[in-house]
Amino acid sequence: MRIRAQVAMVMNLDKCIGCHTCSVTCKQTWTNREGTEYVWFNNVETKPGIGYPKHYEDQDRWHGGWRLDGKGRLTLRSGGRVKRLARIFANPDLPSIDDYYEPVTFDKDILVSAPGGLSDTPVKRPYSALTGEPTAVEWGANWEDGLGGAHERADRDPNITRMPAEAAAKVRFEFEKTFMFHLPRICEHCLNPACVSACPSGAMYKREEDGIVLVDQNKCRGWRMCVSACPYKKVYVNHATGKAEKCTLCFPRIEAGQPTICSETCVGRLRYLGIVFYDEDAVLAAASVPDERDLLDAQRGVFLDPHDPAVQQAARDAGMPGEWIEAAKLSPVWRLISEYRIALPLHPEYRTLPMVWYVPPLSPVLDAAGAAGRDDTDADDVFHTIRDLRIPVEYLAELFTAGDADAAAGVLMKLAAMRSYMRARTLDGTVAQGLLDGIGMTAEQVESMYRLLAIAKYDERYVIPAAYSKDAAALEAQAATTGGCSLDCEGGPGMGGQAVGGSGPAAVERFHLVGGDDDVHAGRRGLVSRRPDGRIGLSVDPSRGRS
Amino acid sequence: MNTVVWIVLPYLCLAVFVGGHVWRWRHDQFGWTTHTSQLLESRILRLGSPLFHLGAFGVIGGHAMGLLVPASVTAALRIPEHLYHLTAVWGGTLTGAMLVAGLVLLIARRFADRRVRHTTTPMDKVLYAALAAMIALGMTATVAVNLLGHGYDYRETIAVWFRSVFWFSPRSDLMIGAPLVYQLHAVGGFLFLALWPFTRLVHVWSAPLAYLWRPYVVYRARRGLVPATPPAPAAVRETTLRTVGERSHG
Numbered sequence: 001m002r003i004r005a006q007v008a009m010v011m012n013l014d015k016c017i018g019c020h021t022c023s024v025t026c027k028q029t030w031t032n033r034e035g036t037e038y039v040w041f042n043n044v045e046t047k048p049g050i051g052y053p054k055h056y057e058d059q060d061r062w063h064g065g066w067r068l069d070g071k072g073r074l075t076l077r078s079g080g081r082v083k084r085l086a087r088i089f090a091n092p093d094l095p096s097i098d099d100y101y102e103p104v105t106f107d108k109d110i111l112v113s114a115p116g117g118l119s120d121t122p123v124k125r126p127y128s129a130l131t132g133e134p135t136a137v138e139w140g141a142n143w144e145d146g147l148g149g150a151h152e153r154a155d156r157d158p159n160i161t162r163m164p165a166e167a168a169a170k171v172r173f174e175f176e177k178t179f180m181f182h183l184p185r186i187c188e189h190c191l192n193p194a195c196v197s198a199c200p201s202g203a204m205y206k207r208e209e210d211g212i213v214l215v216d217q218n219k220c221r222g223w224r225m226c227v228s229a230c231p232y233k234k235v236y237v238n239h240a241t242g243k244a245e246k247c248t249l250c251f252p253r254i255e256a257g258q259p260t261i262c263s264e265t266c267v268g269r270l271r272y273l274g275i276v277f278y279d280e281d282a283v284l285a286a287a288s289v290p291d292e293r294d295l296l297d298a299q300r301g302v303f304l305d306p307h308d309p310a311v312q313q314a315a316r317d318a319g320m321p322g323e324w325i326e327a328a329k330l331s332p333v334w335r336l337i338s339e340y341r342i343a344l345p346l347h348p349e350y351r352t353l354p355m356v357w358y359v360p361p362l363s364p365v366l367d368a369a370g371a372a373g374r375d376d377t378d379a380d381d382v383f384h385t386i387r388d389l390r391i392p393v394e395y396l397a398e399l400f401t402a403g404d405a406d407a408a409a410g411v412l413m414k415l416a417a418m419r420s421y422m423r424a425r426t427l428d429g430t431v432a433q434g435l436l437d438g439i440g441m442t443a444e445q446v447e448s449m450y451r452l453l454a455i456a457k458y459d460e461r462y463v464i465p466a467a468y469s470k471d472a473a474a475l476e477a478q479a480a481t482t483g484g485c486s487l488d489c490e491g492g493p494g495m496g497g498q499a500v501g502g503s504g505p506a507a508v509e510r511f512h513l514v515g516g517d518d519d520v521h522a523g524r525r526g527l528v529s530r531r532p533d534g535r536i537g538l539s540v541d542p543s544r545g546r547s
Numbered sequence: 548m549n550t551v552v553w554i555v556l557p558y559l560c561l562a563v564f565v566g567g568h569v570w571r572w573r574h575d576q577f578g579w580t581t582h583t584s585q586l587l588e589s590r591i592l593r594l595g596s597p598l599f600h601l602g603a604f605g606v607i608g609g610h611a612m613g614l615l616v617p618a619s620v621t622a623a624l625r626i627p628e629h630l631y632h633l634t635a636v637w638g639g640t641l642t643g644a645m646l647v648a649g650l651v652l653l654i655a656r657r658f659a660d661r662r663v664r665h666t667t668t669p670m671d672k673v674l675y676a677a678l679a680a681m682i683a684l685g686m687t688a689t690v691a692v693n694l695l696g697h698g699y700d701y702r703e704t705i706a707v708w709f710r711s712v713f714w715f716s717p718r719s720d721l722m723i724g725a726p727l728v729y730q731l732h733a734v735g736g737f738l739f740l741a742l743w744p745f746t747r748l749v750h751v752w753s754a755p756l757a758y759l760w761r762p763y764v765v766y767r768a769r770r771g772l773v774p775a776t777p778p779a780p781a782a783v784r785e786t787t788l789r790t791v792g793e794r795s796h797g
Binding site: 081082084085088089090091092094095096097128130131132133192193196197199200201202204205206207208209210217218219220221222223224227237239240241242243255467469 | 576577579580581582583584585586587588589592593594596597599600601661662664665666750753755756757758759761763764765766767768769
């Protein structure tokens with residue numbers, strides 16, 4: 001057993017109202033730059049829908065993720081090492097910018113600078129951010145918001161085309177009575193990342209301490225294999241720098257013990273962040289399970305129980321501080337995935353072992369129960385609805401359980417039983433033992449699950465231990481000599497200075513992009529700049545002079 | 548004049564080539580990239596890029612064979628002169644044709660596709676012009692002189708001069724009698740090497756062959772300092788409230 005810790009996320013889809021606050025704050029933090037106009041590290045999709053980029057879940061077309069070869073060995077779906085290098089001059093699986101959308105800007109200046117006395121109100125027009133020419137806005141990252149355009153396209157949602165033909169036909173037939181829900185997506189920070197495995201340069205890596213998957217911008221050579229290998233299409237090409245970029249799980253915040261910006265600003269409070277312990281040696285076997293429907297249990301089997309003294313000892317032996325073990329015990333992610341078993345991974349069949357899991361939405365089922373004339377507050381009726389009404393369940397199964405409708409229905413039943421149990425508990429103080437027996441949980445478990453899903457406070461939803469270093473003493477000595485944070489320069493984002501209120505230790509958040517602090521350059525460099533070792537040399541900026 | 552062109556210039560260009568690469572590697576890792584534009588345009592690239600790259604492999608291999616292997620070696624290996632000539636001319640013509648076709652497609656793509664045109668840097672334009680000039684001269688030498696014309700045995704003159712540059716005993720006398728197109732191609736070649744480290748061509752040295760035997764998933768330890776843990780939101784609020792309170796009372 002080789003124990004590692006992973007910062008993981010769970011999203012409770014029942015609470016997502018599709019407000020895109022996560023997307024917007026993420027974009028303002030990370031991708032509001034030239035070259036990343038079309039890039040959304042966090043996006044919110046409406047399901048059913050074809051998604052962003054278009055049809056990204058159709059792996060017959062994009063060849064993302066992993067599959068088992070004829071001998072049952074795990075291989076990248078886009079081919080092995082030799083095949084990848086043979087296709088390096090033109091990647092046949094790379095989406096084009098049109099599969100995302102053409103980014104635009106607007107000539108807003110016309111609204112204030114138009115001459116007076118016009119008979120028509122001036123109108124701002126969209127201009128392509130790629131060419132600077134006038135263009136028409138024909139697609140976007142959230143074009144399908146609230147099922148927009150679904151009557152034309154949603155039946156081509158890869159999750160629907162994969163469903164049994166009968167159920168898929170029913171979705172089309174009953175579209176007026178259809179269901180929808182929102183699906184916020186970030187990088188999955190997988191345990192078995194296909195992007196890292198496909199990177200020819202070795203520039204992409206998974207961090208040993210917290211499992212965050214990152215691109216080393218100084219090592220990336222722009223071979224663009226990560227973009228096509230990621231089945232979630234969550235690695236992007238920055239077309240200005242020619243390098244790959246992806247969601248960083250806001251690692252500067254995570255290192256400081258803070259939640260990601262998408263979690264911090266989530267209006268519905270539907271995101272949970274915490275660490276899980278897992279056994280790195282078990283990852284390959286779990287990803288290689290022959291039957292896709294066994295992947296869910298195999299992935300759960302990779303996690304280690306933080307309450308097990310043997311696991312705790314292994315964590316200590318691996319150099320993890322006590323805070324990390326305590327955080328693992330309190331981790332809401334561990335509770336939702338392994339204790340209550342109501343969180344499911346997105347597309348486990350891609351075999352990447354994703355680390356952003358989802359509590360599937362019960363609301364489409366409740367809507368369906370209401371539409372069928374049943375009582376959506378009665379557990380029995382809801383149970384029947386879940387069993388009878390295959391459409392939402394089978395659709396959710398395509399998303400979260402590799403098509404295993406029973407597994408998806410099992411989770412929905414737990415959620416439905418919890419609602420009915422709490423209703424009885426609150427209204428007349430009774431304990432509905434029958435409901436508990438039906439889902440195999442204790443009253444205490446259901447009540448703490450309810451608390452976590454419904455009313456958990458900030459500190460319960462985000463249990464993130466601050467970063468540690470195995471060589472902390474030496475590094476602190478280094479910090480003393482180099483004067484601490486590189487971003488604390490005058491005008492820099494850190495800006496050092498006094499704590500709030502002028503008392504106590506400096507409250508400034510110390511963020512660290514990369515280790516050798518001098519590697520960090522804000523904006524464009526001058527003709528001459530200082531190298532990490534202190535010597536002065538000329539600098540080249542490849543993006544300078546772009547017409 | 549001969550000294551300048553056939554001795555000073557080559558060493559100057561080689562110095563810039565080596566020094567330029569060392570400087571760029573140490574100073575501009577962030578700019579060291581293929582600068583792919585396949586995201587913006589894929590249709591022409593899927594034909595042009597493999598043609599260009601595979602053609603370039605053949606042409607570079609041919610240059611290595613012609614310039615680095617002395618005629619005495621092929622004679623000792625009992626390779627007939629006629630066979631060598633056929634291989635060189637036809638191999639050169641075929642891979643050269645691939646290179647030309649690829650380059651024409653890639654340049655056409657740069658002009659025809661508005662998105663790609665917009666992302667093209669001035670250095671890209673210089674590089675494309677230099678490549679086009681070099682390939683035009685090289686193809687003239689191969690096709691016009693050796694395939695259709697009377698032929699010229701560069702192995703006895705240009706190749707010997709080229710090797711002599713690297714033995715630090717350059718023999719500029721050998722180049723005086725070479726046809727003009729060969730002379731231009733040789734000079735252009737060294738100038739091209741001097742341009743190399745400042746263009747996107749540096750990606751050639753990052754050909755990811757190590758990928759063939761590397762483990763799939765790469766793990767790296769987090770470098771750098773442990774950030775100070777910021778105070779909890781509640782603590783910040785209390786501190787602020789207290790300060791505000793003190794101010795308003797004082």
